[in-house]
Amino acid sequence: MAVRGLRAPLLLTLPAVATVIAVLLPLAYLVLRAAAAGGDAWRVLEPGHTGRLVVDTGLLVGAVVLSAAVIGVPFAWLVVRTDLPARTFWAVTGALPLVIPSYVAALALLGALGPRGLLQGMLERFGVERLPEIYGFPGALLALVLATYPYVYLLTATALRELDPSLEEAARGLGQSRLRTFFRVTIPALRPSLGAGSLLVALYVLSDFGAVSLMNYPALTRAIYLQYQALFDRDPAAVLSLVLVALATLVLVLESHFRRRARYYRSARGPARTRVALGAWRWPALGFCSLVVGFFFLLPISVLGYWVWQAVPSDRPLELPWKPLLNSLLGSTLAAAVAALAVLPIAFLAQRHPAAWTRLLERASFTANALPGIVIALSLVFFGARYGGRLYQTLGLLIFAYVVRFLPQALAATGAALRAVNPRLEEAARGLGRSPAGALVSVTAPIIRPGVLAGAALVFLSALKELPATLLLSPIGFETLATEIWTATSVAAYSDAAPAALMLVAVSAPFVYLLAARRGAEAGSPG
Secondary structure (H helix, E strand, O other), X not given: OOOOOOOOOHHHHHHHHHHHHHHOXXXXXXXXXXXXXXXXXXXXXXXXXXXXHHHHHHHHHHHXXXXXXXXHHHHHHHXXXXXXXXXXXXXXXXHHHXXXXXXXXXXXXXXXXXXXXXXXXXXXXXXXXXXXXXXXXXXXXXXXXXXXXXXXXXXXXXXXXXXXXXXXXXXHHOOOOHHHHHHHHHHHHOHXXXXXXXXXXXXXXXXXXXXXXXXXXXXXXXXXXXXXXXXXXXXXXXXXXXXXXXXXXXXXXXXXXXXXXXXXXXXXXXXXXXXXXXXXXXXXXXXXXXXXXXXXXXXXXXXXXXXXXXXXXHOOOOOOOHHHHHHHHHHHHHHHHHHHHHHHHHHHHHHHXXXXXXXXXXXXXXXXXXXXXXXHHHHHHHHHHHHHHHXXXXXXXXXXXXXXXXXXXXXXXXXXXXHOOOHHHHHHHHHOOOOXXXXXXXXXXXXXXXXXXXXXXXXXXXXXXXXXXXXXXXXXXXXXXXXXXXXXXXXXXXXXXXHHHHHHHHHHHHHHHHXXXXXXXXXXXXX
């Protein structure tokens, strides 16, 4: 709902436009490259080859989004709205797979379920000589669902906590069953957050390189990387990257059509909340949560722990990467803070001053997230080397790359939170004598704060495990946990990679707790 009678202020317009221009720099790089490319570069768009890549990529995106929703929405509902035992434990552990990079997830799944993995070794005594191949679509699907379903879970859980329960109580009072109330009232109210979570998942899959490469799945990102690596020619890869941008645009259009505008607002904080008694369904619910956490978190962690344990008998001292840890925390914290501030003008323009150009700004902010990290990094190398001056190969340029890469995560969470605030509350505050800034601070800010913090946490966790941008843009000697893991895995030294991977998970766990558990405990207390 717009703020009637007010034009978009320059204080919002100027920083919003500047942010979007910065986000679109990688796209400008691709256009320049493609425009300068010769006929040979455009031959990569042969219908048979490129069409098959598009179909395979679209199939993977659709399967991962559907799987993430099927897992994330029920998990969020069980944690937030039911009397599920140990809700705080499930709230934290359900979100922890968010800290596992897709390439680590793929390695762990190969180590556990591959033809020569741990499960194969356990089953040999029973006469099972070879397990089915996990490479290709099944492996890529499992690894990417592991890495992405927490996006849907966290944003859906936040929306459930913020949703005014009187809407559901009214439907129940009119004779609707719990199931009909869930599908006719709760799910429509969750559309903004569900659409935002699904959008993040789709863009993540479109831009992923690690999982599809390790699983040998023919996705567009893998084809782009092979063009760079095999031909040392960036022009064909730029042309393929524009195809990826076109797919991302299609995803944005579909998400916008699905989401539309939310019509439900939470009118006040702290209304009475009655938990759904699971009764006889408590054990199936616990089984579902245990299966999700066991497969998507405990299994990868167990494989990493096994690799560390294998390294102990080798009489080598176990070296923990303390300096890369500090570097990772520094870069991720700065990126999260900058992204959380940068999205505020865009979100307020899109929600409080809706127009074609403000919606275009919001949609354009998501495009860079669909590009592989290597493309964003190379575009910033191009601009930084030519126009960056002293900024090139500094921490500032790396932070800028993180913000460009993960800005949509902060925008999705902040926008979803802002859509849940009824603008009439701000109008009422102004009618009582508050200035626009005073109404924002006293009314809007406390309500959207959980969404802003959730977005910042998502950026922090994503920047913590970002690899291509860090490899290409980090200052000399600036090693992070992600680069430590990749350096070891690139030479198949899994036992050397495992300590850094486990440290990444351990360091991220407190932030996941702040993201998932603390607000869950606050919202879950009886009113």
